[in-house]
Amino acid sequence: MERIKEVLNNFDMEYVEDYKPTWVKAKLKNKDDITKVVKALKEVGIRSCSTVSPTDFPEENRMEINYFLEDIVNKKNVWLKVDIDRDLDKCEIDSITPILESADYHELESYSTFGVKFKGHPNLRYFLISRDYYGKFPFRKDFDWEEHEKHLIENVNAIAEEFFEEYEENEKTVGHEDSRTVLHWGPTHPASGPIRLKVYTNGENIEKVEPDIGYVWRAxxxxxxxxxxxxxxxxxxxxxxxxxxxxxxxxxxxxxxxxxxxxxxxxxxxxxxxxxxxxxxxxxxxxxxxxxxxxxxxxxxxxxxxxxxxxxxxxxxxxxxxxxxxxxxxxxxxxxxxxxxxxxxxxxxxxxxxxxxxxxxxxxxxxxxxxxxxxxxxxxxxxxxxxxxxxxxxxxxxxxxxxxxxxxxxxxxxxxxxxxxxxxxxxxxxxxxxxxxxxxxxxxxxxxxxxxxxxxxxxxxxxxxxxxxxxxxxxxxxxxxxxxxxxxxxxxxxxxxxxxxxxxxxxxxxxxxxxxxxxxxxxxxxxxxxxxxxxxxxxxxxxxxxxxx
Amino acid sequence: MSVWEMLFYILVFPGLLFLLAWTFFVFYFARKTLAYIHKRVGPHYNGPAGTLQTVWDVFKLLTKESITPKSADPYLFNIIPIITPLVAALPVILIPWSPAINGGRPILDTDYGVLGLVVLIGVEPFLLFLTGFGSHNKYSFLGGMRILAQMISMEAPFFLAALSPALLFGTMNLYEIMYSNNWLTTLILLPGAIIFIITMLGILEQPPFNIPDAEQEIVYGFYTEYAGTNYTLLKFAEFTEILVVSAAAVTLFFGGYRGLFFDSFWWLFLKIAILALIMVAIRASNPRLRLDQMLKFTWSWLTPLAILNLVWVIFAKLYILGV
CATH class of the missing domain: 1.10.645.10 (Cytochrome-c3 Hydrogenase, chain B)
Structure with a gap:
């Protein structure tokens, strides 16, 4: 515990304090330090990222990002906070995925729902949310749900149209020249449940899998x-x-x-x-x-x-x-x-x-x-x-x-x-x-x-x-x-x-x-x-x- | 053979009506037994103990819309479900069903009975491959490929196992094989029978070899696109094939319709029912194998064992029976 606090105190922190027996709670002043902090923490054994959770404060014009970092073996955890600007074009922070890969999906989720851009993320894309929410960031406090729901039918039609366009394009580009093909394992597959795995196969052998999630997203x-x-x-x-x-x-x-x-x-x-x-x-x-x-x-x-x-x-x-x-x-x-x-x-x-x-x-x-x-x-x-x-x-x-x-x-x-x-x-x-x-x-x-x-x-x-x-x-x-x-x-x-x-x-x-x-x-x-x-x-x-x- | 006799064979026994009745029976039997092992009730409401449920199910399926997918080859897609049950029912004429019919002999009493049986049973999977091919669906096509792979590897031990009684008795006539069987030869042929039953599971796509229509992997394989009448016909073919192959196993290895005290069709039926029970029990307790494991099993275990079995049969013929 002391070691972690020492590491954290090396950086410019607003506060570093104990929280529950197994946690250290800290707030970072400068958002540019985040990768350095996480790197330093990784060296003392904190190698897993539990989740990334932004909280939106529109009045104060800030977005607070909470990182929950854990050391599974020695049971020492860090709750790291950092403030960033809330405006959409300035709302960005360095990605920690290159350092702790378990943060990958959690960062994507924060990007899709809050619009926090993670610079340096290997594949930053919209994720989890339904297509009609792309670029609207539905978990922000100023997102107008009622306005969005008024256009429900249009949105559904747009999704359907987009699907058919994609389908036709795939018909042209994805051929059957050799034994390679793409199988959709789900979401209506007998063993899958509401998830889709895009399975790239060569005959019976699998070369690549891409999970596509969000079929039961209820916000x-x-x-x-x-x-x-x-x-x-x-x-x-x-x-x-x-x-x-x-x-x-x-x-x-x-x-x-x-x-x-x-x-x-x-x-x-x-x-x-x-x-x-x-x-x-x-x-x-x-x-x-x-x-x-x-x-x-x-x-x-x-x-x-x-x-x-x-x-x-x-x-x-x-x-x-x-x-x-x-x-x-x-x-x-x-x-x-x-x-x-x-x-x-x-x-x-x-x-x-x-x-x-x-x-x-x-x-x-x-x-x-x-x-x-x-x-x-x-x-x-x-x-x-x-x-x-x-x-x-x-x-x-x-x-x-x-x-x-x-x-x-x-x-x-x-x-x-x-x-x-x-x-x-x-x-x-x-x-x-x-x-x-x-x-x-x-x-x-x-x-x-x-x-x-x-x-x-x-x-x-x-x-x-x-x-x-x-x-x-x-x-x-x-x-x-x-x-x-x-x-x-x-x-x-x-x-x-x-x-x-x-x-x-x-x-x-x-x-x-x-x-x-x-x-x-x-x-x-x-x-x-x-x-x-x-x-x-x-x-x-x-x-x-x-x-x- | 008079015209009336022939019509009776085709339409009633062992033809259409008998096969339909068998389909209803085995469908019900499998569902009820499986339900019992699953700790469920199974068919319950229609008819005594739910016996009519399968009949209603089949007629319900017949009334459903038969959908031909846009991308499928319409001729191939629709014609195979008609050919398949016909081919599946063909071997019926080679099997001696009952002492009351044709003097106890098969309807087509030939000296090449075993050969005909094996060939006609072996044609079936290629038709099912064509259903997968004609559906023009990735899952169906994969199912079709799996059928071919399974068929090619299962057919060798199947052939060799079916050959062992012919070798022992020196004839390919099924009637003569059946009547030459006694307790001693049944024991001699037991290893062959076990290999035959294992390959039978593979050829009928029953668990643990239900690889071609694995629902969790490739969404029922070649069945994926079928609905309504076409589906019913394919299922009918499947059950007919189960009957034919089990009857072949009983005729070749367990004395066909011959039984204790008297000879009757019901002895044959009882033996087939026991085989069906074994199949259901295996289905209820064993998960599916993987394709490559199945290939390895057939080629490195089953085929060599089938060849060894032939050696054993020749040895037994020379030194135990002393022919």
């Missing part, structure tokens, strides 16, 4: 600015339907930090249980989907069968199975009127899982055909993980010990016994096995948390009918906070900015892991054959919901 970050602090949880939980609870925990923590409130121990343990239930539900689909990519649906069906029981538990608590909206700033949403009945429901789900486990191991995890296909395919080394900032299960499958639940304990994870689960090889098969191991870990955590709650209630320390929610102020003070959780697919980071006496977020940046994982496809897939695309793609456990937001 959730902008949407949350229009809602109040409670209403935002509805936008946040829709990041991805598979693991629905953890994004809400992340958001709620950020709000609580700004409001300066501490939640009750009971609510903390409830968050652990709900979060782990969400993770299990998501992992069950990921695991089944992995086999689905190889044309075997049986496993998916079995996983969905088990998943039903976990959804039942979620439904019992919140009344909804998928979009639960069960965690809000200040704790968890509902009291537990009959905690024994709910724990009974969870135990039923756990029992079902324990009963299915031997079958899963024998039939699917040891399946010889799966092993021949997935073993030694798409290996990520330790270096790959750090340089491209792969997270969560993908990083742990390569043996990198990273887990926000342990690195920066939130909710009640600090009081529970848990360890990093890792695999060694980092190939596609390990990325399946890690998911299986993590489900077991989640279930262990749920059991521990249930015991703690029961003990607490017996001792009279917790009251499940009253302790669930702390009263939150109706209007928030000005402030900003960064909150991280370990989501089912990796680290989720939210950067929340509020203004004085505000009723809604001023800016909410959601950073989700699939962005980096999708970027990795460009390097992962070329050199393999066509049959490997779904397998490798499935092994990355990408969800387009959190990729596009």
């Amino acid at each position: 959730l970050e902008k949407l949350s600015e229009r809602k109040d602090f409670i209403g935002t949880i509805v936008a946040v939980e829709r990041v991805c339907f598979m693991d629905n609870t953890n994004p809400m925990i992340c958001y709620a923590q950020a709000v609580e930090e700004i409001a300066g409130k501490e939640i009750t121990p009971f609510a903390k343990y409830m968050r652990v249980i709900l979060g782990e239930l969400g993770r299990t539900v998501s992992h069950l689909i990921s695991m089944g989907g992995f086999f689905g990519t190889m044309g075997l649906q049986t496993f998916l069906m079995w996983c969905l069968d088990v998943r039903e029981y976990f959804l039942d538990a979620l439904e019992d608590y919140s009344g909804a199975r998928i979009a639960t909206a069960c965690i809000e700033p200040g704790g968890v949403r509902y009291p537990l009127n009959d905690y024994k009945a709910w724990f009974e429901e969870i135990n039923k789900a756990i029992e079902k899982w324990e009963k299915t486990k031997p079958d899963i191991e024998d039939i699917f995890l040891k399946n010889p055909l799966m092993t021949t296909r997935a073993k030694n395919k798409g290996i990520f080394s330790h270096e790959d993980v750090i340089d491209n900032y792969l997270q969560g299960p993908i990083a742990r499958a390569s043996g990198v010990k990273t887990d926000v639940r342990i690195d920066e304990p939130y909710a009640a994870y600090g009081e529970l016994k848990m360890d990093y689960v890792t695999c060694e090889n980092g190939d596609a098969r390990d990325r399946l096995e890690i998911i299986y191991k993590e489900i077991n870990q989640s279930i262990d955590l749920i059991k521990q948390a249930m015991v703690k709650i029961e003990e607490g209630i017996e001792k009279g320390e917790m009251d499940p009918k009253k302790d669930h929610l702390v009263k939150m102020p109706r209007r928030m003070p000005a402030g900003e906070a960064v909150s991280r959780v370990e989501w089912a697919r990796g680290e989720m980071l939210m950067h929340l900015v509020t203004t004085e006496k505000s009723t809604n977020p001023y800016r909410l940046k959601i950073k989700a892991p699939s962005v980096n994982h999708t970027r990795m496809l460009e390097k992962l897939i070329p050199g393999h054959s066509l049959s490997d695309i779904p397998l490798l793609y499935g092994s990355m456990h990408i969800c387009q919901g959190d990729l596009d937001r």
Whole structure:
């Protein structure tokens, strides 16, 4: 930590201060220094860029850019701020992508939504947003949404026309002279989901892959600015339907930090249980989907069968199975009127899982055909993980010990016994096995948390009918906070900015892991054959919901 | 053979009606068994235990619009789905179906039965390649290329495995092969039968060799552009082929319609159903192989083993049967 501060103090800084146990927060005065600072930080081990988040302040005519830089191995992180001019022609800064390649897609996203030009970016282009927003920068505060929506039909027609023009041009230029061709893998492909991979193939061999994203772009970050602090949880939980609870925990923590409130121990343990239930539900689909990519649906069906029981538990608590909206700033949403009945429901789900486990191991995890296909395919080394900032299960499958639940304990994870689960090889098969191991870990955590709650209630320390929610102020003070959780697919980071006496977020940046994982496809897939695309793609456990937001 | 007899063969048994009934049955059977393994219910509402569901499905498909894509070759695209089921149904005349028909002999009782069977079964994939070629779609074309690759590599062991009973009994007449079979020869021919069943999975494009119509990779391959009637006809051809190849396997290796206590068509049917069950079970528990892995498997394992199997059959003929 001291070393990082020393490095930062060598430059012209407005302030350098500690923030949470693992972060250093600093503000750079001169924007031209940014590449030098990042280079110097890289030398002390900060090699991954989590995300780049601009915040727009039209009154002060400035754009504040937040860089979240992380050292995965030593758990030291830097939150670097720098102000730049807001005017479109002067709104530019040096790109850090040549130094930290994991910043690539995040810089493109900032350029498309805020119009921050990153000088020296290898391929600066519009990205993620729909074509009718090109050059309009929709996340700026002065963007007129209503005016834009008036021209909806015209915009759609323009997109269609452009498509046909492009199609005709491609008909002329892209011929079939030899065995080279371009395949569109998605967005209506049986195994793709709403993403398009442009696959340049030579016969069955893949030469190049270009991901084209943005098919489910809902502008959730902008949407949350229009809602109040409670209403935002509805936008946040829709990041991805598979693991629905953890994004809400992340958001709620950020709000609580700004409001300066501490939640009750009971609510903390409830968050652990709900979060782990969400993770299990998501992992069950990921695991089944992995086999689905190889044309075997049986496993998916079995996983969905088990998943039903976990959804039942979620439904019992919140009344909804998928979009639960069960965690809000200040704790968890509902009291537990009959905690024994709910724990009974969870135990039923756990029992079902324990009963299915031997079958899963024998039939699917040891399946010889799966092993021949997935073993030694798409290996990520330790270096790959750090340089491209792969997270969560993908990083742990390569043996990198990273887990926000342990690195920066939130909710009640600090009081529970848990360890990093890792695999060694980092190939596609390990990325399946890690998911299986993590489900077991989640279930262990749920059991521990249930015991703690029961003990607490017996001792009279917790009251499940009253302790669930702390009263939150109706209007928030000005402030900003960064909150991280370990989501089912990796680290989720939210950067929340509020203004004085505000009723809604001023800016909410959601950073989700699939962005980096999708970027990795460009390097992962070329050199393999066509049959490997779904397998490798499935092994990355990408969800387009959190990729596009 | 009278005209009425011939019409009966063509239209009722083992012709059109029988093949349709088989299509409905095997479609239903596969769906229901697969659903059971998937922990689902499967077809449920129409008819007792959902038996009529597949019938409705087929008629629903027939009422749908048959779309010919703008870029496809219209003649090739539309004529192949008509030829394919006809070619798939041709080998039916070479197989002895029942003691009640033609005195228990195949309708076309020839001394080159095995040869005819193998050739007619081997023609089918080339027609499917043409569907992919005529669709003028990248995915369909890739599917067509995959069919050719799979066919060429699967046909060698298929041929060699089908040859082993002919070699053992010294005849290519299917009726005679069937009647020469007994418990001992079935055991001798067992390695050949296993190779035959594995290659059968490849030729029928069943998992784990469903590489040409891999939906996750190339969007159902040659089926991509087909809809409505054309699709139904292609599916009909596929199920007919399943019937013919399984019946060939049973006739060659497991004594055809001969059974315990009495000989009947139902013994043949039972044996085919068991083969279909094995196919569904493999489908429900194994992921797909990659194209290059399949090529490696057939050429470096299956073909040499099939040749070794022939050596074993000759050895058994000389020293065990002592002919």
